[in-house]
Amino acid sequence: MMIVGGVLLIVVAMVIAGANSHRPTPAQVAAAEAASQKEFAMCMQGQFSGSELVGPGFQLPPGYATREEFCRDATAPQVDTGLQLRDLAMLLEHTSTFVVLLGVALAASLGGADWSAGTMTTLLTWEPRRVRVLLTRGLVVALVVAFVTFLLQAVLLGAFALAVALRGTSLGAPPGLLSTAVLTGLRVSTVAVGFGLVALAIATIGRSTVAALGVLFGYLVLLEGVIGGLRPSIQDRLLVRAGGVIVSRQPIYDQSHESFSSIGPSSLPPVLLGLTEAWIVAAVYVVALMVLALLVFRARDVN
Amino acid sequence: MGVIELHGLRKEYRRIRGGRTVAVDGLDLEVPDGGVFGFLGPNGAGKTTTIRCVLGLVRPNAGSLKLLGADVSSGLASVIGKVGSIVEQPALFPRFTGRRNLQILGRIHRVGRSTIDDVLDRVRLSERADDAVRTYSLGMKQRLGIAAALLKDPSVLLLDEPANGLDPAGIVEVRELIRSLGAEGRTVFVSSHILAEVQQTADQVAIIARGRLVKAGPVHEVLSAGRARGLIVKLADLQAGALALADAQIPAVVSGTALSVDLPPDQAERVTRVLAAKDLYLTELRPDEVDLETVFLELTKDEGLGT
Numbered sequence: 001m002m003i004v005g006g007v008l009l010i011v012v013a014m015v016i017a018g019a020n021s022h023r024p025t026p027a028q029v030a031a032a033e034a035a036s037q038k039e040f041a042m043c044m045q046g047q048f049s050g051s052e053l054v055g056p057g058f059q060l061p062p063g064y065a066t067r068e069e070f071c072r073d074a075t076a077p078q079v080d081t082g083l084q085l086r087d088l089a090m091l092l093e094h095t096s097t098f099v100v101l102l103g104v105a106l107a108a109s110l111g112g113a114d115w116s117a118g119t120m121t122t123l124l125t126w127e128p129r130r131v132r133v134l135l136t137r138g139l140v141v142a143l144v145v146a147f148v149t150f151l152l153q154a155v156l157l158g159a160f161a162l163a164v165a166l167r168g169t170s171l172g173a174p175p176g177l178l179s180t181a182v183l184t185g186l187r188v189s190t191v192a193v194g195f196g197l198v199a200l201a202i203a204t205i206g207r208s209t210v211a212a213l214g215v216l217f218g219y220l221v222l223l224e225g226v227i228g229g230l231r232p233s234i235q236d237r238l239l240v241r242a243g244g245v246i247v248s249r250q251p252i253y254d255q256s257h258e259s260f261s262s263i264g265p266s267s268l269p270p271v272l273l274g275l276t277e278a279w280i281v282a283a284v285y286v287v288a289l290m291v292l293a294l295l296v297f298r299a300r301d302v303n
Numbered sequence: 304m305g306v307i308e309l310h311g312l313r314k315e316y317r318r319i320r321g322g323r324t325v326a327v328d329g330l331d332l333e334v335p336d337g338g339v340f341g342f343l344g345p346n347g348a349g350k351t352t353t354i355r356c357v358l359g360l361v362r363p364n365a366g367s368l369k370l371l372g373a374d375v376s377s378g379l380a381s382v383i384g385k386v387g388s389i390v391e392q393p394a395l396f397p398r399f400t401g402r403r404n405l406q407i408l409g410r411i412h413r414v415g416r417s418t419i420d421d422v423l424d425r426v427r428l429s430e431r432a433d434d435a436v437r438t439y440s441l442g443m444k445q446r447l448g449i450a451a452a453l454l455k456d457p458s459v460l461l462l463d464e465p466a467n468g469l470d471p472a473g474i475v476e477v478r479e480l481i482r483s484l485g486a487e488g489r490t491v492f493v494s495s496h497i498l499a500e501v502q503q504t505a506d507q508v509a510i511i512a513r514g515r516l517v518k519a520g521p522v523h524e525v526l527s528a529g530r531a532r533g534l535i536v537k538l539a540d541l542q543a544g545a546l547a548l549a550d551a552q553i554p555a556v557v558s559g560t561a562l563s564v565d566l567p568p569d570q571a572e573r574v575t576r577v578l579a580a581k582d583l584y585l586t587e588l589r590p591d592e593v594d595l596e597t598v599f600l601e602l603t604k605d606e607g608l609g610t
Binding site: 117118119120121122123124125126127128129299301302303 | 355358359360361362379380383386388390392393394395396397408411412451455
């Protein structure tokens with residue numbers, strides 16, 4: 001049901017996007033390429049003054065190995081006519097919230113189904129080793145969430161590529177775009193699996209799908225929203241922030257640092273949550289909650 | 304050695320508003336191998352909690368449990384393949400067909416398709432096996448639950464109130480099924496609060512009240528524990544019969560349409576001789592059999608639970 005709904009949503013979204021897009025004219029393409037070449041040359045000389053800082057002592061943003069790589073990406077030709085193939089990976093990043101939420105809903109449903117249907121009793125009279133039962137369920141949830149989320153992202157990519165072919169442009173698409181998009185999709189699916197396991201653990205502790213969704217929603221609003229907003233210093237310990245860093249591969253910077261307001265063109269504020277730390281934070285959440293769920297599930301009476 | 308052995312089993316539940324409820328209170332029980340064992344008690348006596356403890360679903364506070372010789376707390380997994388069970392209502396996925404439900408369970412122990420067909424046939428659900436469980440009647444769901452319990456070809460079956468909510472035809476079906484399973488040499492442990500059901504199916508019975516064992520043993524022995532048996536005598540002139548027996552020092556009172564004679568059944572010939580000597584002829588003479596219900600009420604009256 002969720003997969004069918006997701007596919008329908010993608011189709012509708014792409015039809016609407018396609019309707020609001022059109023192919024660029026040859027003149028628009030030529031003008032965009034000329035402007036791009038000019039900006040690239042300036043960028044390489046450190047004169048580019050777009051939103052990025054390229055002056056003396058310029059620090060490359062994460063994800064770029066050389067200045068040329070950065071400049072090529074930052075000055076790629078653009079035409080503002082709607083759908084552009086170069087946005088493929090960005091599209092997956094921007095839809096990752098929905099994909100992860102889908103994974104959470106799926107995992108919470110799988111985790112809560114046996115409790116709400118009362119089939120946990122039946123299951124345990126067939127396999128009384130509870131650790132094995134929960135770990136198997138964890139594996140199943142991980143595989144199902146990974147498959148479904150990656151499948152939906154593949155459908156989204158396919159639909160977007162089709163819409164671009166019909167009503168958009170591939171102008172400025174960098175080489176290796178598809179592999180970048182696939183890697184982004186894999187990261188989104190991995191984050192969805194992590195969130196799914198968290199949902200499964202909470203559904204096991206709370207013995208229901210609603211408990212899992214309710215607790216996660218409460219966490220999202222209270223910790224990530226309110227407390228995370230009021231105390232930015234704890235952002236390096238929050239799950240959703242970590243998920244965002246993993247998907248985008250962009251660290252969270254310490255915006256409270258004094259250098260942030262007086263930042264010169266040569267420096268970036270200190271990193272609050274880097275990519276490696278984000279993986280560790282996410283893993284700690286998943287492992288801690290799964291261990292807690294195991295302990296509760298082992299000790300608890302099943303009535 | 305019993306198939307199920309409980310020693311000093313105790314289970315308490317915490318109440319939400321504080322305090323504890325003792326569901327099972329030092330229960331000792333040994334269920335012999337083979338046949339049908341009735342586990343009888345009023346609602347709330349601790350039957351379901353005991354079964355849940357035996358199946359490892361609930362952790363007892365004290366006592367030891369053995370199932371097929373294995374300690375339940377540590378070795379249940381080694382014997383669970385030989386144990387089939389239904390605890391209260393069989394929990395099944397309502398949107399799936401009966402066959403699909405059995406296939407899902409069967410995968411855990413790699414049960415083949417032919418076994419599934421066999422058990423469906425055994426509980427007479429073959430014709431409805433491919434319908435969604437939500438369209439089943441209560442009796443059909445109960446039979447599907449028994450089919451699920453039979454999938455492992457178990458040597459021990461634990462059935463918790465298998466006739467609950469069934470109509471008379473369904474009760475008879477389930478009763479016959481239980482009898483046949485016991486006759487095959489399996490040990491069928493059936494809990495029930497319906498006395499007649501246990502009396503008609505079980506070879507052995509244990510009666511519990513308030514979590515404690517009241518009486519256990521073969522059904523006929525438990526029946527004899529209630530009160531002394533007598534004789535029921537029917538004849539045309541009840542008053543004359545009572546006088547004749549009184550003259551012969553045999554206590555008898557008119558009870559409805561018959562005489563209730565306080566004499567063991569093995570002395571019935573004394574009654575026939577005394578009455579025949581007075582030209583009073585019997586139309587009926589039978590032991591005043593005590594049914595399980597009477598015994599149950601008498602045995603549990605001290606507990607204040609006889610209902």
